[in-house]
Amino acid sequence: MEGQENHNQPNMSSEMRQMAAQFESLVQVDSSSGDHGGSHFDSGFDTTVDTSADSLPTFDSIQSADQLDTNSRDNQVGGSGAVHDSELHRASQPARDSSLVDMRGSFPDQTSSGDKSQEDTQLANFLQDEPSTELTNSPEVIQRDLERDQKPSPQGVRYGKPSDLIACAKSLDKRNTSGQDGVLLDQNKFHINQDSYREDKEYDKLGLLGEGSYGNVNIIRDKMTKMDAVAKCVELENFAPSEAENWCNLTTVNSPFIVPLLGLVRNEMTVMLFSEYTPGLRDLEAIIEYFRKEPRQVMVLTMELFRALVCLHENKIVHKDIHENNILVSQSLDHIFLKMKVIDFGESKKFEDIQDDVDEHYDVWCAIHIFIRMLGGHPSSLDYERRISQEVRLPPKTDERILKFSHWVINSRPKAEEVLSSMEELESELYSVPVTGPPGGNYEPSVNVNGV
């Protein structure tokens, strides 16, 4: 019964299964040719092969045949039809001309019937086709076979929900190099064709938006829907499923401060993360100089950044890579129209995966560095570990309250929401204009509400 269990092993490689099946047919041939079964040898081993389905020869028995063969070599094969384990052993030897002759010699009855010649052909084919046992027995080959059998085949690109995208990201097989896998969230933006979403076929690459540490970021246009999106390419070996998972979870919150993730496609050894393209947004690093003379805009933009952090931290995610290249800003710096969005969740972590709130404060510390830099100042150290008693230097005309506020954030460990509420207070103190009510008297607007 043990043999049957092994024979039915789901992990058994195809070669092993084929070998077992061949033995099955050999044994059946033997049992049908006469009264041969049940012979026992004097070797002390029970080498009889039971031809019932329950005791089909197994790969294990083939391996152990080495031992049995040595023991039985000195014994004459008794009982013409008994399939001795030594035969099993020989059958599993590398295909050699001589092994074919040997094997035939151990089946004296086989030449006597017409059916036997057919069986002989089967046997000859088996012996010629079978690979070397030296190879098939090697642990590397067995492991490779098992891996190949278990490797999921690409499912193609499909539409799905955020949960499908996350599942797809987690299941990407780093060894699977062929075809495409992926989930796109928006049917109105992407047109999948024959389970594929390919450059030049389903979409065009319009140009380079930026270069990241792990790959390029391009703007693409879907050929069918004519919608644009951003495609960030990451080599499969560098891809962290947590980036897709955290970004996707944040997308479902619909925060105006987070660029939404729209899909994920693995194309051979590259993963593409598709996200929303907002025309007019540039990374902050490219335009930081424009903020220098505009402390109010600096304040407004930093408050937006802290709103983004509050959103992340409320959703139990830390970004861990807040810097000027990962913040997109509208090129209109008018404080009313100023837009800000955070990108790049490659380093992000879920709260449950981190030890304490150090990473949460690290996000805050990085954000306040950007604030100080936009104002034209710098802290005495850029080392987070030395965050306590850092000096902050700001241009001489900077309001004292801004300097005090910066010191507090950089040297204490306030949460993003605490910083945000302090900043809102400070901003209204510094910039709000007292409103005394509508103009009195006979004031009449020069245009009516329709602008006519």
Ligand SMILES: Nc1ncnc2c1ncn2[C@@H]1O[C@H](COP(=O)(O)OP(=O)(O)OP(=O)(O)O)[C@@H](O)[C@H]1O
């Ligand atoms: N949605 C977008 N709109 C405009 N530009 C973008 C967008 N996404 C990315 N970029 C540009 O591409 C650059 C690299 O993007 P991103 O930071 O996501 O890649 P990365 O490989 O993770 O980079 P790194 O690890 O160096 O931070 C950004 O700094 C920005 O200039």
